[in-house]
Amino acid sequence: MIRRNIEWYYNIPYASHRGGIWERIIRSIRRILSAVSDEQTTSYETLTTYLTEVERILNDRPLVPVYDDPEQLETLSPNNLLLLRKPNLNQIEISLRERYSRQWRQAQLLATTFWRRWIKEYLPLLQTRTKWTQRRRDLQVGDLVLVIGDTYSRSDWPKGLVVSINPGEDSLVRQENIRTSEGKIIRHT
Numbered sequence: 001m002i003r004r005n006i007e008w009y010y011n012i013p014y015a016s017h018r019g020g021i022w023e024r025i026i027r028s029i030r031r032i033l034s035a036v037s038d039e040q041t042t043s044y045e046t047l048t049t050y051l052t053e054v055e056r057i058l059n060d061r062p063l064v065p066v067y068d069d070p071e072q073l074e075t076l077s078p079n080n081l082l083l084l085r086k087p088n089l090n091q092i093e094i095s096l097r098e099r100y101s102r103q104w105r106q107a108q109l110l111a112t113t114f115w116r117r118w119i120k121e122y123l124p125l126l127q128t129r130t131k132w133t134q135r136r137r138d139l140q141v142g143d144l145v146l147v148i149g150d151t152y153s154r155s156d157w158p159k160g161l162v163v164s165i166n167p168g169e170d171s172l173v174r175q176e177n178i179r180t181s182e183g184k185i186i187r188h189t
Helices: 018-036 042-058 078-083 101-120
Strands: 142-145 159-167 173-181 185-188
Touching: 018 101, 042 078, 042 101, 078 159
Parallel strands: none
Antiparallel strands: 142 159, 159 173, 173 185
């Protein structure tokens, strides 16, 4: 390692202010994993599949803030850096027998449960809590948004561009039309 000029920097034990960002992520992950997995008895294969899904979920999180640039619909994530491309999960072929096996379904259920807890517990930490305490800017035409819905699989939410808005009686935006990266127009109320 000396020949390659690799230097190790260690955190001081019990110094949460040093590396607090990743320590907070680790704490969230550990809490969710134990809440989801403690009650379950799983085989080694099921646990491996589940943890692989959790790893993919964690590596799909954005590394940098998402900017309002309509030209850049992709965000930088650890998976982009590790795979040098956006992972295409639709290309993974799973045999029907394996897909419907009890263990595979159990691993998918655990991964889905982890995903739901992750988006409820971790993602709100990335958001500033000014929703009802301060007046904030309403959506405007040209804003970049994340389209969240039950019709999309986990970690597959597309980004969209606000193409038109309709304010309500209180002059606040109550309905908007969003064009997704696939070109679909979605009316959101």
